[in-house]
Amino acid sequence: MEKIRDRIEARFEQWARWVFENRYKTFVFMMVAIGILLSNLPQITIDTSTEGFLRDDDPALLAYNDFRDQFGRDEMVIVAIKPDDVFDIGFLKKLKALHNELEEKVPHLDDITSLINARNTRGEGDELIVEDLLENFPANDDDVAKIKKRTLSNPMYKNLLISEDGKFTTIVIKTDAYSSEGENVDMLAGFNEGAGPISQEGESERKFLTDAENTEMVTAVRDVIARYDGDDFPIILAGSPVFTNDLKKSMMKDMRKFMVMAIIAISLLLFAMFRRVSGVVMPLFVVIVSLLSTVSVMAIAGTAIKLPTQILPSFLLAVGVGDSVHILAIFYYRLQKGDGKEDAIAYAMGHSGLAVL
Structure with a gap:
């Protein structure tokens, strides 16, 4: 088991070195891929209906749809x-x-x-x-x-x-x-x-x-x-259509408000931890782009943001920043020990890459 883990960590180190050597090409490729994903972001839908809590094949929802087929919408x-x-x-x-x-x-x-x-x-x-x-x-x-x-x-x-x-x-x-x-x-x-x-x-x-x-x-x-x-x-x-519409607006307003509050709080804590601008900018850039890309993939897949999944942005922020802190803490530590940037990045990825994954 240890050998398998050592091999995986070695692969992470190799991958980190390859990315470092091809950093400009990798950056351009990632920006193009992210741009393509983000172009679908406006297509995301929000579903605040009661039916949104149920799976498409849920018997209760199927029975309700049959009711609407026969008698129309009851709203x-x-x-x-x-x-x-x-x-x-x-x-x-x-x-x-x-x-x-x-x-x-x-x-x-x-x-x-x-x-x-x-x-x-x-x-x-x-x-x-x-x-x-x-x-x-x-x-x-x-x-x-x-x-x-x-x-x-x-x-x-x-x-x-x-x-x-x-x-x-x-x-x-x-x-x-x-x-x-x-x-x-x-x-x-x-x-x-x-x-x-x-x-x-x-x-x-x-x-x-x-x-x-x-x-x-x-x-x-x-x-x-x-x-x-x-x-x-x-x-x-x-009426229920009005309530559903107002609930959606309120949910979007709350999501934006708490996202901004979370980003400000995370920025302050990251600066207090690393005392570097790069220690604030890089993690936030990664997690925000990851969050927007995730929502874009939901839009492409036709998956709406529903009441149970409105926690997703906050969850991704917390997990993404936690992963970034793991990598950056080791990276800065190795820099202070005298390693070059390539060696510090490779060591950090080899040490924490598997855990982050």
């Missing part, structure tokens, strides 16, 4: 408004304008419901009338009073489109279940004359709404409601 954006008076002509006009603009400008929207288009089913004489609640927009206070009575007496509206006390009203936005990337699948293909049934493989090509599309949708909603929000029209935004 909604709630736009809640609390004016001085819900049943005021001026407010209802503004609510209608907001409803229409959301319907026009929000992408990946499957359905939108508010008092403006809520289904109103009632009987008048021998007739059954089905219409939108505000299909005939009120022109005076008497019309508003009728709509108020009709609204508050309908149990289907209470605690969904209007609060029980009539002070809150909402716009409920249901998002698409599927990503627009799957729109190339012809849903009527199976009904064409002479066409066979739609294959399972074709159905599986459709992706559920992606994190990027969820962000696009929430951003569009926020852009629209920002033009209406005010003291006389206070808006509160809620």
